[in-house]
Amino acid sequence: MTQRGETQSKAKSTDDSAAPGFSQPGANDVSGVQDDWVAQTLKTSPAISITTDILPSDSAMGIEAPPLPTEQLLEMYRGALTIRLMEESLLAAAEEGKIGGAMHTAIGHEANAIGAAFALRPGDYITCTYRGHHHGLAWGMDPGRAIAEVMGRADGFAKGKGGSMHFVSPEHGLMGANGIVGAQAPHAAGLALASWLRGEDRVAITFFGDGAFYQGVMHETFNIAAKWKLPLIFYCENNRYSEMTPIWRTSSIDDIYLFPRSYGMASMQIDGNDVEVVHAAVSQAAARARAGEGPTFIEGITYRLAGHMAGDLETYRPQAEIEMQKAYEPLTVLRQKLRARGVEETQIAAINEEVDESMDEAVAFAEGSPWPDPAEAYRDVYT
Amino acid sequence: MRRTTYIQAINEALREEMRRDENVFLIGEDVGHYGGLFRVTRNLLDEFGEKRVLDTPISEQAFVGMALGAAMVGMRPIVELMYMDFTLVAADQIFNQIAKYAYMTGGLLNIPLVIRGQQGGGKRYGSQHSQSVESLYAHFPGIKVVAPATPYDAKGLLKSVIRDDNPVAFLEHKMLYFTRGDAPPPDEEHLIPIGKAEVKREGSDLTIATFSYCLLQALEGAATLHEKYGIDCEIVDLRTIEPLDTETIWESVAKTGRLLAVHESYAMCGIGAELVARAYEEVPHLLRAPARRVGMAPVSIPVSRALEEEVLPWKEEIIATVLEMERE
Missing domain, CATH: 3.40.50.920 (Rossmann fold)
Structure with missing residues (x-):
């Protein structure tokens, strides 16, 4: 069987008749369960591979993404760059042996978190996977304390007990990153349930990867969320690799976003590297959720530029693929947008410098943070 | 003294605590319209409605995980597992998530949640519906485990368990369900402390x-x-x-x-x-x-x-x- 990833076909190509099993979204019949909004989404969705195809940075797939104010884009750029620099600092620290265990960075995923965070409100809830540093920062966690947590220091958000895989900050709505793939989805559904039971208008969003899509608990959660019309957003950051294996090797379906429609759920596939597109998609999904219209599934196509985890040998993908993807990565896209708005290079450079400096301070803060008191190990088992 | 069955004692405890605290809700398979496979949650839907007594699909991982999510923000879910054997179906959510959540978050969150249901042999349900799971639960720090034997204790302990700010496994026994015993008058503040033999x-x-x-x-x-x-x-x-x-x-x-x-x-x-x-x-x-x-x-x-x-x-x-x- 011909697999798309092997042919390296160009994105937007609809000529995949040679690839058995790959449906064409535009030709898909979703009769019966979809409302007009979804039908419209579907109609405007170009066929795009979920394998290693290049994703055009300007493709707002299936949705209209109104331009955001330049001031907000600048803030988004600052946020995305903060994530990028923190992740790079963490990778460097891991190489120096300052970080133990498994650490998964989100380099290349930044726009998914930033676009979504700017689209939601204070009081909304989020859960995510162990690749969750970007969500932590996007939702407002202090980078110094975040790094301290990864390093297991006393000033970490969870006093060093959670580490990289368990970012949590309830004051910012982040109710927990999770070390078990897919386990966080029902938690978000439960948070959405709490909002619904209390008659609040809070929305919950849960982030997961393409690999998590195949966990049984995800599908259990899709069904209940859709049936109960929970105010919930399922956001799949499809970076096209489930850990070290390209998704096309293990997935029996081509376009993940089509599948949740079987549960009667609205869904869309978007460019997850474009903050404006992510912002628009999550805004639409949140509006639906707050209006009592139930959950939305968003598949954000993105790409992980670093390894699955610190120390990943990355034998499963060619360097050329990574280089190719760099043209479409979130920071490059954001800078292009800013330049197109007439933002001066000096202004971008100034932000770069500021973020760089504050990241140095954050790392210094974390490294200066004391180890937790050994007695801390015995606290918090029970309340 | 008034006498009740074990089932009735649990039903009373659920009803009283649901009246007392609107954050308490029931979630599980057949708990609402049917009233629970063993009729433990009988008539609760009538009084509290579909928002407080939630019939789920047969998706133990999801509804146990959802109970955890709701508990993170102060709801007090009571999950019924139809058979406690199904603990194993939802094992990740119970042992990897619920038991560890307060600890992994450094105490930023606490999980006031009850998992209850019947276990044990004696009714010829066979290998997958007769097991006793208390040592499994007890093995993992972070979940309290309660297993009362009398209607009096069942009611008093369940009320305490629902008010506890930690996750608790409340283990009933199918052979006890129709036993009768002394029960305190309904609506009393009848609380038996957790952790007392x-x-x-x-x-x-x-x-x-x-x-x-x-x-x-x-x-x-x-x-x-x-x-x-x-x-x-x-x-x-x-x-x-x-x-x-x-x-x-x-x-x-x-x-x-x-x-x-x-x-x-x-x-x-x-x-x-x-x-x-x-x-x-x-x-x-x-x-x-x-x-x-x-x-x-x-x-x-x-x-x-x-x-x-x-x-x-x-x-x-x-x-x-x-x-x-x-x-x-």
Whole structure:
């Protein structure tokens, strides 16, 4: 069987008749369960591979993404760059042996978190996977304390007990990153349930990867969320690799976003590297959720530029693929947008410098943070 | 004193706590319109409506995980597992998530959640619907484990459990459901503290530490031992497995000098193994004979009445073991 990833076909190509099993979204019949909004989404969705195809940075797939104010884009750029620099600092620290265990960075995923965070409100809830540093920062966690947590220091958000895989900050709505793939989805559904039971208008969003899509608990959660019309957003950051294996090797379906429609759920596939597109998609999904219209599934196509985890040998993908993807990565896209708005290079450079400096301070803060008191190990088992 | 069945006592506790606190809600399979497979949640839907009594699809991982999510923000979900055996279906959510959540978040979140349902053998449900899971729960720090044997205790403990700010597994037993016993008047602030054992029969020769349906078997066994052999057993009902009230047990052993732990889950790595080990660690000077334990035979639970009765550690096995110990 011909697999798309092997042919390296160009994105937007609809000529995949040679690839058995790959449906064409535009030709898909979703009769019966979809409302007009979804039908419209579907109609405007170009066929795009979920394998290693290049994703055009300007493709707002299936949705209209109104331009955001330049001031907000600048803030988004600052946020995305903060994530990028923190992740790079963490990778460097891991190489120096300052970080133990498994650490998964989100380099290349930044726009998914930033676009979504700017689209939601204070009081909304989020859960995510162990690749969750970007969500932590996007939702407002202090980078110094975040790094301290990864390093297991006393000033970490969870006093060093959670580490990289368990970012949590309830004051910012982040109710927990999770070390078990897919386990966080029902938690978000439960948070959405709490909002619904209390008659609040809070929305919950849960982030997961393409690999998590195949966990049984995800599908259990899709069904209940859709049936109960929970105010919930399922956001799949499809970076096209489930850990070290390209998704096309293990997935029996081509376009993940089509599948949740079987549960009667609205869904869309978007460019997850474009903050404006992510912002628009999550805004639409949140509006639906707050209006009592139930959950939305968003598949954000993105790409992980670093390894699955610190120390990943990355034998499963060619360097050329990574280089190719760099043209479409979130920071490059954001800078292009800013330049197109007439933002001066000096202004971008100034932000770069500021973020760089504050990241140095954050790392210094974390490294200066004391180890937790050994007695801390015995606290918090029970309340 | 008024008498109720075990089921009625639990139903009353649920109703009273749902009236008392609007954050309390029920979630599980067939708990609403049907009223629970064993009718434990009967009529609660009528009073509280579909937002407080939620019928789920057969998706244990999802609804247990959702209960956790809701508990993170102060809701007090009570999850019914139709059979406690289904703990294994939802094991990731229970042991990897619920038990660890407060700890992994450094105490930023606490999880006021109850997982309740019936377990145990005796009704010929076979290998996947008759197991006892208390030692599984007790193995993981972060979940309290409660297993009452009487309607009185069931009501008082369930009310305490619902008000507790931690996750608790509340283990009922299918053989206890239709037993009757003293019950306090409804709507009373009848609370039995978690973590307190109780002496259910006084005696001077030997201490039997047990809980749940085995308590009834031990009481019957003790009556026989007294009548036929003149042996006077003291029976301590643990009521709570985690945290374990060893103080009450050691007080009894100080009197009798002999300890027999009895439970329905496997002897291997069971609560009996734990109790016997702790007795030798903490109070070896009190033991005048080797401490022993009785548990399920190391086989899956068979359906046939003849076979099931063979492997369950009930009255006859308790009597035989006590007689052996008395000879030592």
